[in-house]
Amino acid sequence: MTIKVLLVDDETSFVEALGRRLTLRQFVVHQANDAETAMTRLADNPNIDVVVLDVKMPGTDGLTAIKDIKRKHPMVEVILLSGHANLEASVGGMALGAFDYLLKPVRLDELVYKIEDAHRRKSLQEEKIRTLRGSTPSASDERPE
Secondary structure (H helix, E strand, C coil), rough: CCEEEEEEEEHHHHHHHCCCCCCCCEEEEEEECCCHHHHHHHCCCCCCCEEEEEEECCCCCCCHHHHHHHHHCCCEEEEEECCCCCHHHHHHHHHHHCEEEEEECCCCHHHHHHHHHHHHHHHHHHHHHHHHHHHHCCHCCCCCC
């Protein structure tokens, strides 16, 4: 199964380089350089599995963006990236539903592992939902006593 990733960072060269490297590893990669474009990409591509989101961006920052992502696309997993160690942002991001918080520069192997792990969690959650929907009796299944 191919994992679909959205990379969101205001550093264009970082997004492009990381996108090429992830594409070589068989990921389908979408890119955005700000939170507003990221929301458009998610709306246009509802099958995106994981968002890799920079915390510090001009305009809408990553912590504000994760609120919008989780509200509009609750099944999408979000991995926060930051070039600055910030306990408040880390804890805040996790409280908002981030899958994980990583510091830049991040090793590619570590990021790939986190993306795959986030995808596994998303897949398990979707399977649970399908199972629950399949086991819920419909109104036509209910019989009067």
